[in-house]
Amino acid sequence: GESVGLHLPTLSVQEGDNSIINCAYSNSASDYFIWYKQESGKGPQFIIDIRSNMDKRQGQRVTVLLNKTVKHLSLQIAATQPGDSAVYFCAENSNTDKLIFGTGTRLQVFP
Amino acid sequence: NAGVTQTPKFHILKIGQSMTLQCTQDMNHNYMYWYRQDPGMGLKLIYYSVGAGITDKGEVPNGYNVSRSTTEDFPLRLELAAPSQTSVYFCATDPAGGTGELFFGEGSRLTVL
Structure with a gap:
Protein backbone atom coordinates (compact mmCIF):
# COMPACT_ATOMS: atom_id res chain seq x y z
CA GLY A 1 0.00 0.00 0.00
CA GLU A 2 0.90 3.69 0.01
CA SER A 3 3.84 4.37 2.31
CA VAL A 4 3.69 8.16 2.08
CA GLY A 5 2.97 9.71 5.41
CA LEU A 6 4.28 6.98 7.73
CA HIS A 7 6.39 9.46 9.71
CA LEU A 8 4.11 12.45 9.50
CA PRO A 9 2.76 14.24 12.56
CA THR A 10 -0.63 12.74 13.35
CA LEU A 11 -3.76 14.32 14.71
CA SER A 12 -6.33 11.89 16.09
CA VAL A 13 -9.87 13.14 16.64
CA GLN A 14 -13.19 11.60 17.48
CA GLU A 15 -15.91 11.65 14.88
CA GLY A 16 -18.05 14.73 15.33
CA ASP A 17 -15.33 16.80 16.99
CA ASN A 18 -13.65 19.78 15.37
CA SER A 19 -10.12 19.37 13.97
CA ILE A 20 -7.43 21.99 13.77
CA ILE A 21 -4.41 21.36 11.57
CA ASN A 22 -1.54 23.81 11.77
CA CYS A 23 1.14 24.90 9.35
CA ALA A 24 4.08 27.25 9.72
CA TYR A 25 5.58 28.89 6.66
CA SER A 26 8.94 30.58 6.34
CA ASN A 27 8.75 32.89 3.34
CA SER A 28 7.43 36.28 4.43
CA ALA A 29 6.97 37.15 0.73
CA SER A 30 4.36 34.41 0.28
CA ASP A 31 1.04 35.95 -0.51
CA TYR A 32 -1.17 33.00 -1.35
CA PHE A 33 -1.80 29.86 0.68
CA ILE A 34 -3.65 26.68 -0.10
CA TRP A 35 -4.71 23.56 1.77
CA TYR A 36 -4.72 20.19 0.05
CA LYS A 37 -6.13 16.84 1.16
CA GLN A 38 -4.46 13.60 0.10
CA GLU A 39 -6.25 10.31 0.61
CA SER A 40 -4.30 7.09 0.63
CA GLY A 41 -3.10 6.10 -2.83
CA LYS A 42 -4.37 9.26 -4.50
CA GLY A 43 -3.05 12.61 -5.60
CA PRO A 44 -3.67 15.73 -3.49
CA GLN A 45 -6.98 17.56 -3.88
CA PHE A 46 -7.55 21.28 -3.43
CA ILE A 47 -9.61 22.16 -0.35
CA ILE A 48 -9.48 25.90 0.22
CA ASP A 49 -7.20 28.87 -0.35
CA ILE A 50 -6.57 32.28 1.16
CA ARG A 51 -4.74 35.38 0.03
CA SER A 52 -2.50 37.42 2.28
CA ASN A 53 -4.91 40.35 2.39
CA MET A 54 -7.32 38.18 4.36
CA ASP A 55 -7.01 36.53 7.76
CA LYS A 56 -9.94 34.14 7.53
CA ARG A 57 -11.85 32.33 4.84
CA GLN A 58 -14.67 29.85 5.21
CA GLY A 59 -15.81 27.01 3.04
CA GLN A 60 -18.15 24.13 3.56
CA ARG A 61 -17.19 22.73 7.00
CA VAL A 62 -13.69 24.13 6.62
CA THR A 63 -12.14 27.42 7.72
CA VAL A 64 -8.63 28.63 7.02
CA LEU A 65 -6.98 31.16 9.32
CA LEU A 66 -3.89 33.13 8.40
CA ASN A 67 -1.65 34.92 10.89
CA LYS A 68 0.99 36.76 8.91
CA THR A 69 2.66 38.17 12.00
CA VAL A 70 3.84 34.74 13.12
CA LYS A 71 3.70 33.14 9.65
CA HIS A 72 1.11 30.59 10.67
CA LEU A 73 -1.74 28.98 8.83
CA SER A 74 -4.42 26.69 10.18
CA LEU A 75 -7.20 24.56 8.76
CA GLN A 76 -10.26 23.97 10.89
CA ILE A 77 -12.62 21.15 10.02
CA ALA A 78 -16.01 21.24 11.73
CA ALA A 79 -17.80 18.04 12.78
CA THR A 80 -15.01 15.79 11.54
CA GLN A 81 -16.17 12.72 9.65
CA PRO A 82 -14.44 9.41 8.83
CA GLY A 83 -14.14 10.59 5.22
CA ASP A 84 -11.92 13.42 6.43
CA SER A 85 -9.18 10.93 7.31
CA ALA A 86 -6.25 11.83 5.08
CA VAL A 87 -2.95 13.68 4.97
CA TYR A 88 -3.35 17.46 4.81
CA PHE A 89 -0.77 19.74 3.23
CA CYS A 90 -0.43 23.46 3.27
CA ALA A 91 1.20 25.12 0.28
CA GLU A 92 2.43 28.65 -0.33
CA ASN A 93 3.09 30.82 -3.34
CA SER A 94 5.00 34.09 -3.55
CA ASN A 95 3.61 35.45 -6.82
CA THR A 96 5.41 32.85 -8.90
CA ASP A 97 4.33 30.01 -11.16
CA LYS A 98 4.91 27.33 -8.55
CA LEU A 99 3.65 26.16 -5.18
CA ILE A 100 5.88 25.08 -2.31
CA PHE A 101 4.34 22.35 -0.17
CA GLY A 102 4.73 21.74 3.55
CA THR A 103 5.45 18.36 5.12
CA GLY A 104 1.87 17.42 5.89
CA THR A 105 -0.21 16.23 8.84
CA ARG A 106 -2.10 12.95 9.01
CA LEU A 107 -5.64 13.25 10.34
CA GLN A 108 -7.13 10.09 11.85
CA VAL A 109 -10.81 10.05 12.73
CA PHE A 110 -12.02 7.38 15.12
CA PRO A 111 -15.61 6.53 16.05
CA ASN B 1 -12.78 14.14 -19.24
CA ALA B 2 -10.05 11.89 -17.89
CA GLY B 3 -8.25 14.82 -16.22
CA VAL B 4 -4.58 14.06 -15.55
CA THR B 5 -3.42 10.56 -16.48
CA GLN B 6 -0.09 9.17 -15.35
CA THR B 7 1.56 5.97 -16.52
CA PRO B 8 2.87 3.65 -15.28
CA LYS B 9 1.28 3.46 -11.82
CA PHE B 10 4.08 1.24 -10.53
CA HIS B 11 7.54 0.45 -11.84
CA ILE B 12 10.76 -1.10 -10.62
CA LEU B 13 14.03 0.02 -12.14
CA LYS B 14 17.55 -1.23 -11.73
CA ILE B 15 20.31 1.22 -10.80
CA GLY B 16 21.64 2.91 -13.93
CA GLN B 17 18.58 2.21 -16.07
CA SER B 18 16.55 4.98 -17.66
CA MET B 19 12.83 5.41 -18.06
CA THR B 20 10.11 7.93 -18.83
CA LEU B 21 7.08 8.66 -16.70
CA GLN B 22 4.19 9.77 -18.86
CA CYS B 23 1.69 12.51 -18.01
CA THR B 24 -1.22 13.46 -20.23
CA GLN B 25 -4.03 15.94 -19.59
CA ASP B 26 -7.20 16.67 -21.51
CA MET B 27 -8.18 19.91 -19.77
CA ASN B 28 -6.15 22.22 -22.04
CA HIS B 29 -4.29 23.62 -19.04
CA ASN B 30 -1.17 25.57 -19.89
CA TYR B 31 0.73 24.94 -16.67
CA MET B 32 2.04 21.48 -15.80
CA TYR B 33 4.21 20.32 -12.92
CA TRP B 34 6.13 17.26 -11.78
CA TYR B 35 6.46 16.64 -8.04
CA ARG B 36 8.05 13.84 -6.08
CA GLN B 37 6.81 12.71 -2.70
CA ASP B 38 9.10 10.76 -0.40
CA PRO B 39 7.78 8.89 2.67
CA GLY B 40 6.96 11.30 5.48
CA MET B 41 7.66 14.32 3.33
CA GLY B 42 5.72 16.88 1.39
CA LEU B 43 5.85 17.33 -2.35
CA LYS B 44 9.04 18.63 -3.91
CA LEU B 45 8.86 20.34 -7.30
CA ILE B 46 11.11 18.75 -9.93
CA TYR B 47 10.25 20.61 -13.13
CA TYR B 48 7.40 22.67 -14.44
CA SER B 49 6.14 24.11 -17.69
CA VAL B 50 4.08 27.23 -18.36
CA GLY B 51 3.17 26.17 -21.87
CA ALA B 52 4.19 24.09 -24.85
CA GLY B 53 7.87 24.53 -25.64
CA ILE B 54 8.73 26.04 -22.25
CA THR B 55 10.15 24.19 -19.25
CA ASP B 56 11.89 25.27 -16.07
CA LYS B 57 13.61 23.72 -13.08
CA GLY B 58 11.97 23.36 -9.72
CA GLU B 59 13.52 22.60 -6.33
CA VAL B 60 15.01 19.17 -7.11
CA PRO B 61 15.73 18.87 -10.87
CA ASN B 62 19.00 16.89 -10.75
CA GLY B 63 18.76 13.48 -12.39
CA TYR B 64 15.63 14.36 -14.37
CA ASN B 65 14.70 15.88 -17.69
CA VAL B 66 11.40 17.01 -19.16
CA SER B 67 9.99 18.12 -22.49
CA ARG B 68 6.76 19.86 -23.45
CA SER B 69 6.17 19.51 -27.16
CA THR B 70 2.38 19.68 -26.83
CA THR B 71 -0.08 21.19 -24.36
CA GLU B 72 -1.34 17.73 -23.46
CA ASP B 73 1.87 15.85 -22.65
CA PHE B 74 4.62 16.48 -20.11
CA CYS B 91 2.02 15.22 -12.29
CA ALA B 92 -0.26 18.24 -11.86
CA THR B 93 -1.86 20.90 -14.03
CA ASP B 94 -3.07 24.45 -13.48
CA PRO B 95 -5.24 26.35 -15.94
CA ALA B 96 -3.56 29.70 -15.39
CA GLY B 97 -0.51 29.34 -13.21
CA GLY B 98 -0.23 30.55 -9.64
CA THR B 99 -3.90 29.90 -8.95
CA GLY B 100 -3.01 27.23 -6.45
CA GLU B 101 -5.78 24.92 -7.53
CA LEU B 102 -3.64 22.21 -9.03
CA PHE B 103 -5.20 19.12 -10.53
CA PHE B 104 -3.14 16.05 -9.70
CA GLY B 105 -2.80 12.68 -11.32
CA GLU B 106 -2.99 9.47 -9.29
CA GLY B 107 0.78 9.19 -9.02
CA SER B 108 3.50 6.84 -10.25
CA ARG B 109 5.32 4.79 -7.64
CA LEU B 110 8.91 4.17 -8.72
CA THR B 111 11.37 1.88 -6.97
CA VAL B 112 15.05 1.83 -7.91
CA LEU B 113 16.93 -1.26 -6.78
Missing part, protein backbone atom coordinates in the same frame (compact mmCIF):
# COMPACT_ATOMS: atom_id res chain seq x y z
CA PRO B 75 6.87 13.40 -19.81
CA LEU B 76 9.48 13.11 -17.06
CA ARG B 77 12.70 11.33 -17.99
CA LEU B 78 14.97 9.65 -15.45
CA GLU B 79 18.48 9.07 -16.71
CA LEU B 80 20.81 6.67 -14.87
CA ALA B 81 18.36 5.85 -12.10
CA ALA B 82 19.64 5.93 -8.51
CA PRO B 83 18.09 4.54 -5.29
CA SER B 84 17.57 8.15 -4.14
CA GLN B 85 14.99 8.48 -6.93
CA THR B 86 12.74 5.90 -5.30
CA SER B 87 9.61 7.93 -4.68
CA VAL B 88 6.03 8.57 -5.71
CA TYR B 89 5.85 10.98 -8.63
CA PHE B 90 2.87 13.25 -9.20
Whole structure:
Protein backbone atom coordinates (compact mmCIF):
# COMPACT_ATOMS: atom_id res chain seq x y z
CA GLY A 1 0.00 0.00 0.00
CA GLU A 2 0.90 3.69 0.01
CA SER A 3 3.84 4.37 2.31
CA VAL A 4 3.69 8.16 2.08
CA GLY A 5 2.97 9.71 5.41
CA LEU A 6 4.28 6.98 7.73
CA HIS A 7 6.39 9.46 9.71
CA LEU A 8 4.11 12.45 9.50
CA PRO A 9 2.76 14.24 12.56
CA THR A 10 -0.63 12.74 13.35
CA LEU A 11 -3.76 14.32 14.71
CA SER A 12 -6.33 11.89 16.09
CA VAL A 13 -9.87 13.14 16.64
CA GLN A 14 -13.19 11.60 17.48
CA GLU A 15 -15.91 11.65 14.88
CA GLY A 16 -18.05 14.73 15.33
CA ASP A 17 -15.33 16.80 16.99
CA ASN A 18 -13.65 19.78 15.37
CA SER A 19 -10.12 19.37 13.97
CA ILE A 20 -7.43 21.99 13.77
CA ILE A 21 -4.41 21.36 11.57
CA ASN A 22 -1.54 23.81 11.77
CA CYS A 23 1.14 24.90 9.35
CA ALA A 24 4.08 27.25 9.72
CA TYR A 25 5.58 28.89 6.66
CA SER A 26 8.94 30.58 6.34
CA ASN A 27 8.75 32.89 3.34
CA SER A 28 7.43 36.28 4.43
CA ALA A 29 6.97 37.15 0.73
CA SER A 30 4.36 34.41 0.28
CA ASP A 31 1.04 35.95 -0.51
CA TYR A 32 -1.17 33.00 -1.35
CA PHE A 33 -1.80 29.86 0.68
CA ILE A 34 -3.65 26.68 -0.10
CA TRP A 35 -4.71 23.56 1.77
CA TYR A 36 -4.72 20.19 0.05
CA LYS A 37 -6.13 16.84 1.16
CA GLN A 38 -4.46 13.60 0.10
CA GLU A 39 -6.25 10.31 0.61
CA SER A 40 -4.30 7.09 0.63
CA GLY A 41 -3.10 6.10 -2.83
CA LYS A 42 -4.37 9.26 -4.50
CA GLY A 43 -3.05 12.61 -5.60
CA PRO A 44 -3.67 15.73 -3.49
CA GLN A 45 -6.98 17.56 -3.88
CA PHE A 46 -7.55 21.28 -3.43
CA ILE A 47 -9.61 22.16 -0.35
CA ILE A 48 -9.48 25.90 0.22
CA ASP A 49 -7.20 28.87 -0.35
CA ILE A 50 -6.57 32.28 1.16
CA ARG A 51 -4.74 35.38 0.03
CA SER A 52 -2.50 37.42 2.28
CA ASN A 53 -4.91 40.35 2.39
CA MET A 54 -7.32 38.18 4.36
CA ASP A 55 -7.01 36.53 7.76
CA LYS A 56 -9.94 34.14 7.53
CA ARG A 57 -11.85 32.33 4.84
CA GLN A 58 -14.67 29.85 5.21
CA GLY A 59 -15.81 27.01 3.04
CA GLN A 60 -18.15 24.13 3.56
CA ARG A 61 -17.19 22.73 7.00
CA VAL A 62 -13.69 24.13 6.62
CA THR A 63 -12.14 27.42 7.72
CA VAL A 64 -8.63 28.63 7.02
CA LEU A 65 -6.98 31.16 9.32
CA LEU A 66 -3.89 33.13 8.40
CA ASN A 67 -1.65 34.92 10.89
CA LYS A 68 0.99 36.76 8.91
CA THR A 69 2.66 38.17 12.00
CA VAL A 70 3.84 34.74 13.12
CA LYS A 71 3.70 33.14 9.65
CA HIS A 72 1.11 30.59 10.67
CA LEU A 73 -1.74 28.98 8.83
CA SER A 74 -4.42 26.69 10.18
CA LEU A 75 -7.20 24.56 8.76
CA GLN A 76 -10.26 23.97 10.89
CA ILE A 77 -12.62 21.15 10.02
CA ALA A 78 -16.01 21.24 11.73
CA ALA A 79 -17.80 18.04 12.78
CA THR A 80 -15.01 15.79 11.54
CA GLN A 81 -16.17 12.72 9.65
CA PRO A 82 -14.44 9.41 8.83
CA GLY A 83 -14.14 10.59 5.22
CA ASP A 84 -11.92 13.42 6.43
CA SER A 85 -9.18 10.93 7.31
CA ALA A 86 -6.25 11.83 5.08
CA VAL A 87 -2.95 13.68 4.97
CA TYR A 88 -3.35 17.46 4.81
CA PHE A 89 -0.77 19.74 3.23
CA CYS A 90 -0.43 23.46 3.27
CA ALA A 91 1.20 25.12 0.28
CA GLU A 92 2.43 28.65 -0.33
CA ASN A 93 3.09 30.82 -3.34
CA SER A 94 5.00 34.09 -3.55
CA ASN A 95 3.61 35.45 -6.82
CA THR A 96 5.41 32.85 -8.90
CA ASP A 97 4.33 30.01 -11.16
CA LYS A 98 4.91 27.33 -8.55
CA LEU A 99 3.65 26.16 -5.18
CA ILE A 100 5.88 25.08 -2.31
CA PHE A 101 4.34 22.35 -0.17
CA GLY A 102 4.73 21.74 3.55
CA THR A 103 5.45 18.36 5.12
CA GLY A 104 1.87 17.42 5.89
CA THR A 105 -0.21 16.23 8.84
CA ARG A 106 -2.10 12.95 9.01
CA LEU A 107 -5.64 13.25 10.34
CA GLN A 108 -7.13 10.09 11.85
CA VAL A 109 -10.81 10.05 12.73
CA PHE A 110 -12.02 7.38 15.12
CA PRO A 111 -15.61 6.53 16.05
CA ASN B 1 -12.78 14.14 -19.24
CA ALA B 2 -10.05 11.89 -17.89
CA GLY B 3 -8.25 14.82 -16.22
CA VAL B 4 -4.58 14.06 -15.55
CA THR B 5 -3.42 10.56 -16.48
CA GLN B 6 -0.09 9.17 -15.35
CA THR B 7 1.56 5.97 -16.52
CA PRO B 8 2.87 3.65 -15.28
CA LYS B 9 1.28 3.46 -11.82
CA PHE B 10 4.08 1.24 -10.53
CA HIS B 11 7.54 0.45 -11.84
CA ILE B 12 10.76 -1.10 -10.62
CA LEU B 13 14.03 0.02 -12.14
CA LYS B 14 17.55 -1.23 -11.73
CA ILE B 15 20.31 1.22 -10.80
CA GLY B 16 21.64 2.91 -13.93
CA GLN B 17 18.58 2.21 -16.07
CA SER B 18 16.55 4.98 -17.66
CA MET B 19 12.83 5.41 -18.06
CA THR B 20 10.11 7.93 -18.83
CA LEU B 21 7.08 8.66 -16.70
CA GLN B 22 4.19 9.77 -18.86
CA CYS B 23 1.69 12.51 -18.01
CA THR B 24 -1.22 13.46 -20.23
CA GLN B 25 -4.03 15.94 -19.59
CA ASP B 26 -7.20 16.67 -21.51
CA MET B 27 -8.18 19.91 -19.77
CA ASN B 28 -6.15 22.22 -22.04
CA HIS B 29 -4.29 23.62 -19.04
CA ASN B 30 -1.17 25.57 -19.89
CA TYR B 31 0.73 24.94 -16.67
CA MET B 32 2.04 21.48 -15.80
CA TYR B 33 4.21 20.32 -12.92
CA TRP B 34 6.13 17.26 -11.78
CA TYR B 35 6.46 16.64 -8.04
CA ARG B 36 8.05 13.84 -6.08
CA GLN B 37 6.81 12.71 -2.70
CA ASP B 38 9.10 10.76 -0.40
CA PRO B 39 7.78 8.89 2.67
CA GLY B 40 6.96 11.30 5.48
CA MET B 41 7.66 14.32 3.33
CA GLY B 42 5.72 16.88 1.39
CA LEU B 43 5.85 17.33 -2.35
CA LYS B 44 9.04 18.63 -3.91
CA LEU B 45 8.86 20.34 -7.30
CA ILE B 46 11.11 18.75 -9.93
CA TYR B 47 10.25 20.61 -13.13
CA TYR B 48 7.40 22.67 -14.44
CA SER B 49 6.14 24.11 -17.69
CA VAL B 50 4.08 27.23 -18.36
CA GLY B 51 3.17 26.17 -21.87
CA ALA B 52 4.19 24.09 -24.85
CA GLY B 53 7.87 24.53 -25.64
CA ILE B 54 8.73 26.04 -22.25
CA THR B 55 10.15 24.19 -19.25
CA ASP B 56 11.89 25.27 -16.07
CA LYS B 57 13.61 23.72 -13.08
CA GLY B 58 11.97 23.36 -9.72
CA GLU B 59 13.52 22.60 -6.33
CA VAL B 60 15.01 19.17 -7.11
CA PRO B 61 15.73 18.87 -10.87
CA ASN B 62 19.00 16.89 -10.75
CA GLY B 63 18.76 13.48 -12.39
CA TYR B 64 15.63 14.36 -14.37
CA ASN B 65 14.70 15.88 -17.69
CA VAL B 66 11.40 17.01 -19.16
CA SER B 67 9.99 18.12 -22.49
CA ARG B 68 6.76 19.86 -23.45
CA SER B 69 6.17 19.51 -27.16
CA THR B 70 2.38 19.68 -26.83
CA THR B 71 -0.08 21.19 -24.36
CA GLU B 72 -1.34 17.73 -23.46
CA ASP B 73 1.87 15.85 -22.65
CA PHE B 74 4.62 16.48 -20.11
CA PRO B 75 6.87 13.40 -19.81
CA LEU B 76 9.48 13.11 -17.06
CA ARG B 77 12.70 11.33 -17.99
CA LEU B 78 14.97 9.65 -15.45
CA GLU B 79 18.48 9.07 -16.71
CA LEU B 80 20.81 6.67 -14.87
CA ALA B 81 18.36 5.85 -12.10
CA ALA B 82 19.64 5.93 -8.51
CA PRO B 83 18.09 4.54 -5.29
CA SER B 84 17.57 8.15 -4.14
CA GLN B 85 14.99 8.48 -6.93
CA THR B 86 12.74 5.90 -5.30
CA SER B 87 9.61 7.93 -4.68
CA VAL B 88 6.03 8.57 -5.71
CA TYR B 89 5.85 10.98 -8.63
CA PHE B 90 2.87 13.25 -9.20
CA CYS B 91 2.02 15.22 -12.29
CA ALA B 92 -0.26 18.24 -11.86
CA THR B 93 -1.86 20.90 -14.03
CA ASP B 94 -3.07 24.45 -13.48
CA PRO B 95 -5.24 26.35 -15.94
CA ALA B 96 -3.56 29.70 -15.39
CA GLY B 97 -0.51 29.34 -13.21
CA GLY B 98 -0.23 30.55 -9.64
CA THR B 99 -3.90 29.90 -8.95
CA GLY B 100 -3.01 27.23 -6.45
CA GLU B 101 -5.78 24.92 -7.53
CA LEU B 102 -3.64 22.21 -9.03
CA PHE B 103 -5.20 19.12 -10.53
CA PHE B 104 -3.14 16.05 -9.70
CA GLY B 105 -2.80 12.68 -11.32
CA GLU B 106 -2.99 9.47 -9.29
CA GLY B 107 0.78 9.19 -9.02
CA SER B 108 3.50 6.84 -10.25
CA ARG B 109 5.32 4.79 -7.64
CA LEU B 110 8.91 4.17 -8.72
CA THR B 111 11.37 1.88 -6.97
CA VAL B 112 15.05 1.83 -7.91
CA LEU B 113 16.93 -1.26 -6.78
